[in-house]
Amino acid sequence: MCMEPLNKLTADGACRTVFSNDVSFASFYNAAIFEGKQIIHPDRLVRYENDISFIINDSKRAEDKKRRRDIVVKSDINGIYCILGIEHQSSIDETMVIRCGIYEMLEYLKQAENKEYKRLVPQIIVVLYTGPKKWNAPLKLSDYFEIPEELKKYFNDWKIILVDVKEMDTSKISDEQTRYFIEAIQAMYKGSYEDLKKLKRMKKENFLYAAIITGSIDQVENVLEGDEMDMCEGMERMAEGFRKEGEARSKSKYKAEGIIEGKLEEKQNMLKEQLGIKFGSLSSNLTNQLSKASIEKLNVLTRHIFNVTNEEDVLKIIN
Numbered sequence: 255m256c257m258e259p260l261n262k263l264t265a266d267g268a269c270r271t272v273f274s275n276d277v278s279f280a281s282f283y284n285a286a287i288f289e290g291k292q293i294i295h296p297d298r299l300v301r302y303e304n305d306i307s308f309i310i311n312d313s314k315r316a317e318d319k320k321r322r323r324d325i326v327v328k329s330d331i332n333g334i335y336c337i338l339g340i341e342h343q344s345s346i347d348e349t350m351v352i353r354c355g356i357y358e359m360l361e362y363l364k365q366a367e368n369k370e371y372k373r374l375v376p377q378i379i380v381v382l383y384t385g386p387k388k389w390n391a392p393l394k395l396s397d398y399f400e401i402p403e404e405l406k407k408y409f410n411d412w413k414i415i416l417v418d419v420k421e422m423d424t425s426k427i428s429d430e431q432t433r434y435f436i437e438a439i440q441a442m443y444k445g446s447y448e449d450l451k452k453l454k455r456m457k458k459e460n461f462l463y464a465a466i467i468t469g470s471i472d473q474v475e476n477v478l479e480g481d482e483m484d485m486c487e488g489m490e491r492m493a494e495g496f497r498k499e500g501e502a503r504s505k506s507k508y509k510a511e512g513i514i515e516g517k518l519e520e521k522q523n524m525l526k527e528q529l530g531i532k533f534g535s536l537s538s539n540l541t542n543q544l545s546k547a548s549i550e551k552l553n554v555l556t557r558h559i560f561n562v563t564n565e566e567d568v569l570k571i572i573n
């Protein structure tokens with residue numbers, strides 16, 4: 255694997271490359287939606303042309319609608335042909351439900367206009383999300399709006415099947431290399447070198463694809479030499495990167511905590527002084543309560559400092 259193509263490969267490209275392998279596709283699908291049951295068989299998969307183009311005409315304009323799904327195959331389940339797809343997402347997309355709905359309906363429309371189809375071919379799209387954050391976008395059409403109770407039973411609620419790679423149960427993935435690929439992504443996101451060490455039989459290219467997807471490729475690409483890479487050395491380099499990131503986060507955290515603590519103490523002392531002037535003196539109870547109060551409570555007290563007339567007023571604000 256030469257460096258130039260690797261540097262240009264995107265997360266989408268890495269995902270498409272991995273799941274273009276029929277064994278990986280079938281293993282992922284069986285784990286993702288069939289709880290590990292071997293429903294999809296790799297030897298029965300046929301690549302499906304997934305360019306969907308359709309001209310929508312009205313009195314004002316002709317709009318060319320074009321959609322391409324990431325990976326689409328055709329297979330039979332118990333003698334019935336189905337279209338199966340994987341739509342890769344490396345970032346959260348608020349429009350994902352609508353996009354998948356468009357993909358599927360345009361495909362059905364294309365089939366309906368094709369005289370060779372006696373009946374439509376059912377299709378399933380699995381959205382594989384590989385981003386670092388938790389998915390917080392809609393999963394069904396009704397998540398976008400409120401529906402009057404009277405209309406709910408008539409509403410067609412379009413849903414998507416979303417698989418978050420970080421939460422996937424890899425024990426249900428039958429193919430070893432596909433399982434290692436998912437586990438490598440999970441380990442990289444967790445920054446766990448110990449988990450990575452368990453994957454030494456993982457194929458070099460899948461390790462690199464996982465690094466591309468997680469944005470970790472810079473930590474291992476300098477150990478590539480021509481077509482060879484020492485997996486142990488690659489993992490050691492990545493582990494070193496994890497350690498440095500962890501140290502940087504810790505230093506940043508401690509620095510932030512130090513700043514917050516400094517501001518908190520400064521705010522406490524200032525309010526004690528102001529209230530001491532206002533009341534003449536402070537009881538030990540109020541002094542202790544001020545020392546325990548959060549910065550948020552103290553900020554509220556600061557805004558109301560001119561309205562308090564006794565210690566009880568202060569305690570009501572900070573407790």
